[in-house]
Each structure stands twice: as C-alpha cells, then as structure tokens.
Amino acid sequence: MSSDNFFYRLEGGFTKLGSIGLVADGLRMDNEFAGTITDGALAGAQMTGIDFFRIRADGVGVVDAREMIHYKDEVIAVHVTGYVLPPADMEFPSLAALTAPDFTWPDAAFTIEALATFETAAAEFGHLNSMAVVHTGRANMATGELTVVAHRILQSQGEMIRV
Numbered sequence: 001m002s003s004d005n006f007f008y009r010l011e012g013g014f015t016k017l018g019s020i021g022l023v024a025d026g027l028r029m030d031n032e033f034a035g036t037i038t039d040g041a042l043a044g045a046q047m048t049g050i051d052f053f054r055i056r057a058d059g060v061g062v063v064d065a066r067e068m069i070h071y072k073d074e075v076i077a078v079h080v081t082g083y084v085l086p087p088a089d090m091e092f093p094s095l096a097a098l099t100a101p102d103f104t105w106p107d108a109a110f111t112i113e114a115l116a117t118f119e120t121a122a123a124e125f126g127h128l129n130s131m132a133v134v135h136t137g138r139a140n141m142a143t144g145e146l147t148v149v150a151h152r153i154l155q156s157q158g159e160m161i162r163v
Contacts, residue, residue, distance in 0.1 A: 007133050007150040008040035010047060014144040027055040027095050033146055045071035059092030060085060063114050074122035082114025084139055105141035112137040
C-alpha cells in the first residue's frame, strides 16, 4: 500500500489471555490488550480493547475485536475483524494441545491481516465514522507483543488504493 495512506502505528501488548475452551469451530479466547498510537494520526492516543478470538483447527486465528481509542478528551470506538496467521514454517499445535494445562505459546510472530471501522460522537473526528482502514502487523502470544500499522483503504473520495 502507498505510504501516503499511512494512518497510524500502534505499539502495545496483551494484558490478559483468557481461554474459554474448545467450541464447535475452534478454541475460543477473550484476549485483552492495550497500547499507544506512536505515529501518524492520533499519535499519543491510548488504546484498550478485547478480542473475542477464535483459533480454527488449521491454526488461523479469527479476530473480532472491540477497541477504544482515548485521544485528548475524546473517545473513538473501533471494530476490527480479520485474521491472525501463524508463521508459514510453523507446525501449529492441535486445538487439544492448546488447552493442555502445561501448554505455553511458542515465541513466534503471527501475522495480522484485518479491517477496522470507527465510531465516535466527537465532531472533530466525525470523518472517521465513514472510514475503513487495513490493519497489518504482528502478534506474539508468548511475549505479549502487539504491533499494528493502519492504512486507509481509499486515497480520496472514491479513489481506490492499488495494493
């Protein structure tokens, strides 16, 4: 994507990994996270959130996250949906192994590919209510590290970005 469409960079981490257990279509988790937007629009803002995460049998994580960005005196809600992919060379553990009491996450960077939309009552940020961004980045369940880079999908009204 074009660097002209860079929106922000988030540096943060997981504050709590919560396993719900095996459900019909994978391992269900509620993972809490927090971080700081370190660059771009909203730099300096604090973000908190929870991902109602599910890991499929093929090792792909399904993201369904709700976030809150706190910027100055304003709050912006974010809804993120997408995928977290294990490293291509990783032999992903079985879902049953993930629920074993002695299981520890491998120290590996999983790739994030997601879409985010915004909602806010803040007049200053009203334009976000009709904006979608692509989230790419890395998540490491072992170290808790989380890095997300957001890029706008549209360069201007109706003009698509070439990927």
